[in-house]
Amino acid sequence: HQEFLELSQIVGEERITSDEIDLLLHSGDLAPLPESLRNIYGIKLPDTLVFPQDVEQVSAVLKFANQKDIPVTPRGAATTATGAAIPVEGGIAMDLFRLNEIVEFNPQDEYITVGAGCPWKRIIDFLENRGFQLGGYPSSAPSATVGGWFGAGASAGVGVPQYGPAGEQVISMEVVLPDGKIYNTGPRESWLFIGSEGTLGVICEVTLKIYPKPERKFFMYDFDSIDAGVKALDGLWRLKPYFLTTVNSGLASMLNEVGMHMSSKPLIIVGMVGGDEESLKTRWRSVEKACMEGSFLGEKPAEEEWENRFKVGLSFKTLGPSLMALEIRIPVPELLPLLNELEDILRNERWGVETLQGDHGTVCAVIYMLADEREKVAFLNKFSYIITAARLAFKHKGFLFGVGLHNTSHMNTLHGEAFHFMRLIKNKIDPREIMNPSKTVQVRMPFFMLAMSMGMMRGVPGLVLFGMELASYLPLGLLRFGLGLMGEGIK
Structure with missing residues (x-):
């Protein structure tokens, strides 16, 4: 008190x-x-x-x-x-939602300073009305905040294929360290906090590069095979479009159930390129060449999909009524074997995949599954796909998008020796371990325990649920003590 x-x-x-x-x-x-x-x-x-x-x-x-x-x-x-x-x-x-101001807009020097709690959509609209655009922002822009996205890594999204990782658009950050000191970064130091998920301090303000908004052309193609669609995608990302996304037939089917009008073919590609009149003509010819095995669905439908780009994830959530999303980042050529493997693994689920183009020829594949946590046994079975996503990411030469609580067990595999260096940084900046504990470098559930638990959830979810119900009668302190003994890097 x-x-x-x-x-x-x-x-x-x-x-x-x-x-x-x-x-x-x-x-x-x-x-x-x-x-x-x-x-x-x-x-x-x-x-x-x-x-x-x-x-x-x-x-x-x-x-x-x-x-x-x-x-x-x-x-x-x-x-x-x-x-x-x-x-x-x-x-x-x-x-941090109240730190939501647009602090400064400087069109001459082409930058904008915003509070960490500012939703991306507000910044997008503000700049669009003044003839500018951002170098990168997330697909969840109406709700996602500036500090939250940079804290999560900000490595795939709108603008990233053209301008590179969103972190490269950061001029400076104002960060509060765990001891309360206010620290102003430059571009290089900002990378220390990008992807740290609030474990090293609190991002309070960010200054970003902005760019004059060019003329735009939108395209949308569907393909008779996933193979042909991925081949086109591999050519398109090299053109550095501002926006590039794909939707598979499973996701398109769910979107159509909630009133959208998507093709039923195996893969759909939607994108946008920008430039002056002459460069747009050249880039448009390159788009047509890359997509020669697909069917062009028109610029107007493509522009409508651009306007609806923020509605994909949550528009069909009510079909669940819950939604599980697994995100992995892989090279574009690995998308074909990934989708083929998912067809087999998730054959008994309602699922779909949306990809957003990342930097350096990668895509962030968001695997959506409809779920209902009220059906406890079935939900545990779906929850076990967390470890499946990690296995698929590593198998297909990629990594997990975001760490949080559920993916800490994979950090050592993902980063190797660098993981121990990351832990040293955490101990140096936050020696009392107050910032978002049990995340990133603090492994709450060791990999062997996670793998065993997830395997049992897939094989005998009813038995696992029974064990969990029994465990709920144990004192929380006893459970936490046991996890503390098995965890790594936890005080």
Whole structure:
């Protein structure tokens, strides 16, 4: 109670709460996580939720938490599905949505400074109305925030095929470190915090490069085979289009059920190129050459898909009524064997794949599955595909998109010796381990335990559910103690 009073003096009584409903709403992310799984992970509800309104309040909260040894989990809109925004250790959940201002727009020097809680769609609309565009933003732009996307890695999305990783569009960041110090980065230092998922500090403000908006042409093709579509995609990304995405027939079918009008062929490609009149003619001929095995569906339908680009993921969620999303990043040529393998693995599921073009000839493949967490046994079976996604990523020369809570067990495999260096950085910057604990370099559930659990969920989900129900009667402290003994890098 005393700590709550002290925090309320920092942020103001109207920007702090311990109401149970508010705490529940800030204890998860886009993916459902049933109570039985929360118990197995040893997840606690946050004790307090704060809504700081400026960087000074963020600094004061972190300074207070560091002195009192209280965990802090910063969050934007929690649009990821990896558990990155789950406050596993309780403590303070920090909602950054009020840091949502467009701080400065400089058309002469071509940059914009925005608060970390600002939704991407607001920035996109602001710039479009003034003849500019961003160098990169996520497909979840209406809800995703600037700080959240950069914290998650920001390596695939709209604009990335043309301008490169979104991190290269960062001029500077204002970050609050775990001890409350305010640190202003340059372009190089910003990479330390991009992809750190709130484990090294709180991103509060970002200055980004912007670009004059060129003339645009939209294209949309469908293909009689996945092979032909992937071949076209391999040619298209080399043209550096501003927007490039694919939809497979399974996803198109679900989209059509909710009122969209997509082709039923195995693969659809939608894209947009920009430039002046002459360069557009040249690029358009290159698009036609790359897609010569497909059928052109018209510029107007393509432009309509561009306008609907933010609606894909959540538009068909109600069919579930829940939605599971697994994201992996792979080289473009690996998309064909990946889709063929998914056809076999997920043959009994309602699923679909959307890809967004990344940098350096990669795609981020988002695998959507309809689910219903009220059907506990069936949901556990679907949840087990988390480890399947990791296996597929590594098999197809790629990696997982986002780490969060569920993918920490794979960090050593993914990064090798660099993983130990990353842990050293964490220990140096956050020696008291208050920032978003049990994420990235802190492995809560070792790989052998995760693999065994997921395998049993696939094979005997009913038995696993029975075991989880029994475990729910054990004291939470005992479960957390057991995980602490088995985990790596956890205090």
